[in-house]
Amino acid sequence: xxxxxxxxxxxxxxxxxxxxxxxxxxxxxxxxxxxxxxxxxxxxxxxxxxxxxxxxxxxxxxxxxxxxxxxxxxxxxxxxxxxxxxxxxxxxxxxxxxxxxxxxxxxxxxxxxxxxxxxxxxxxxxxxxxxxxxxxxxxxxxxxxxxxxxxxxxxxxxxxxxxxxxxxxxxxxxxxxxxxxxxxxxxxxxxxxxxxxxxxxxxxxxxxxxxxxxxxxxxxxxxxxxxxxxxxxxxxxxxxxxxxxxxxxxxxxxxxxxxxxxxxxxxxxxxxxxxxxxxxxxxxxxxxxxxxxxxxxxxxxxxxxxxxxxxxxxxxxxxxxxxxxxxxxxxxxxxxxxxxxxxxxxxxxxxxxxxxxxxxxxxxxxxxxxxxxxxxxxxxxxxxxxxxxxxxxxxxxxxxxxxxxxxxxxxxxxxxxxxxxxxxxxxxxxxxxxxxxxxxxxxxxxxxxxxxxxxxxxxxxxxxxxxxxxxxxxxxxxxxxxx
Numbered sequence: 036x037x038x039x040x041x042x043x044x045x046x047x048x049x050x051x052x053x054x055x056x057x058x059x060x061x062x063x064x065x066x067x068x069x070x071x072x073x074x075x076x077x078x079x080x081x082x083x084x085x086x087x088x089x090x091x092x093x094x095x096x097x098x099x100x101x102x103x104x105x106x107x108x109x110x111x112x113x114x115x116x117x118x119x120x121x122x123x124x125x126x127x128x129x130x131x132x133x134x135x136x137x138x139x140x141x142x143x144x145x146x147x148x149x150x151x152x153x154x155x156x157x158x159x160x161x162x163x164x165x166x167x168x169x170x171x172x173x174x175x176x177x178x179x180x181x182x183x184x185x186x187x188x189x190x191x192x193x194x195x196x197x198x199x200x201x202x203x204x205x206x207x208x209x210x211x212x213x214x215x216x217x218x219x220x221x222x223x224x225x226x227x228x229x230x231x232x233x234x235x236x237x238x239x240x241x242x243x244x245x246x247x248x249x250x251x252x253x254x255x256x257x258x259x260x261x262x263x264x265x266x267x268x269x270x271x272x273x274x275x276x277x278x279x280x281x282x283x284x285x286x287x288x289x290x291x292x293x294x295x296x297x298x299x300x301x302x303x304x305x306x307x308x309x310x311x312x313x314x315x316x317x318x319x320x321x322x323x324x325x326x327x328x329x330x331x332x333x334x335x336x337x338x339x340x341x342x343x344x345x346x347x348x349x350x351x352x353x354x355x356x357x358x359x360x361x362x363x364x365x366x367x368x369x370x371x372x373x374x375x376x377x378x379x380x381x382x383x384x385x386x387x388x389x390x391x392x393x394x395x396x397x398x399x400x401x402x403x404x405x406x407x408x409x410x411x412x413x414x415x416x417x418x419x420x421x422x423x424x425x426x427x428x429x430x431x432x433x434x435x436x437x438x439x440x441x442x443x444x445x446x447x448x449x450x451x452x453x454x455x456x457x458x459x460x461x462x463x464x465x466x467x468x469x470x471x472x473x474x475x476x477x478x479x480x481x482x483x484x485x486x487x488x489x490x491x492x493x494x495x496x497x498x499x500x501x502x503x504x505x506x507x508x509x510x511x512x513x514x515x516x517x518x
Contacts, residue, residue, distance in 0.1 A: 440465025
């Protein structure tokens with residue numbers, strides 16, 4: 036699912052938050068420097084000013100657009116803009132004191148000191164934050180972009196993306212559709228595929244979005260576009276050569292200076308993304324606290340029954356093919372992976388795309404007695420009660436996973452995916468999801484899982500997440516299967 040970028044001033048919400056903190060710190064320091072170590076917030080006049088400067092800061096940011104092109108400004112331009120911003124906030128503060136007729140009671144020294152401290156703080160913080168963002172983008176960025184283009188304009192497209200969208204994208208590679216240049220380099224970026232192998236590359240590697248921009252002599256590769264749409268990846272098409280056959284949700288935006296038509300299974304606004312992430316952070320914090328409590332009781336039982344690590348980590352495939360380590364309480368014996376191949380014939384998922392057996396003897400304490408009866412132990416208990424899943428709240432807090440999403444596949448499962456299976460990776464994976472609350476233990480057809488996952492992505496809303504979360508809690512309390 037695509038995160039739709041904000042075109043307004045809210046797209047720099049990180050700078051806005053930092054600016055609001057800076058102005059409040061400046062207010063507090065100026066008061067302390069003038070009046071000593073006392074609390075200004077207990078004095079009505081100063082408390083009101085503390086509130087007003089925050090409002091004044093937002094007004095200046097919004098109406099005077101002092102954060103416009105903030106990531107592209109140099110040192111001098113940033114200093115000039117910061118001084119302009121601070122002067123405007125200071126003038127509004129003076130106007131406020133004059134309006135409420137309390138100017139004679141408010142310390143002029145504190146007022147002027149606030150401007151000086153605010154200018155220094157805001158300038159330094161903006162420069163440092165921009166350096167951190169640019170360093171992060173150079174190191175990899177958080178949106179992986181695959182460029183599909185023709186040989187003669189490939190260098191231009193790469194240059195424009197780097198110049199105009201360096202803060203957004205990590206260029207995963209280039210696909211040249213009019214020549215087989217696989218393995219060659221263009222402006223430091225590798226050509227990773229041709230028109231015949233591009234869809235398979237998207238299915239197997241971490242790719243968030245695809246930009247398709249070909250020269251005027253070549254038509255858009257419609258077959259390739261159809262394959263991309265099947266994988267669920269977000270596609271951007273240069274509107275100069277747009278096709279009318281694209282499905283899914285569409286809207287117009289700018290990338291690298293090109294006006295593009297973006298198509299995706301679904302998209303989320305910045306506000307929706309922030310709301311979902313806040314829910315994840317809150318749930319992650321609460322979940323990590325419960326994980327610590329569960330650890331005190333579960334860890335000794337696991338170690339006594341099967342000496343070894345208490346936690347189990349496994350590389351899983353996350354959003355758009357990005358790999359990460361997923362954590363669980365260990366519920367299986369140490370040689371579980373080696374014993375898996377002996378149990379494959381008992382796999383209940385008929386197409387082999389997932390692994391699920393009726394009675395897994397790799398689980399700690401599980402064994403079949405000579406009389407044919409089945410004996411369970413601590414491993415079965417923590418799986419049946421979903422206690423083994425609790426360490427995944429750490430993954431949620433890190434941002435690798437979400438509370439609600441699609442379950443992340445193992446590397447083996449992912450390597451067997453067809454193009455349409457990849458669509459379930461177009462969002463951040465979750466601890467629980469639609470197919471888990473739709474009767475996970477009864478579903479043995481992987482295509483049904485894919486169908487439910489793609490339905491969740493296409494119909495996603497915060498309301499749907501909350502309904503799934505409530506159903507999951509009820510399911511766990513009733514022990515109707517693990518999450």
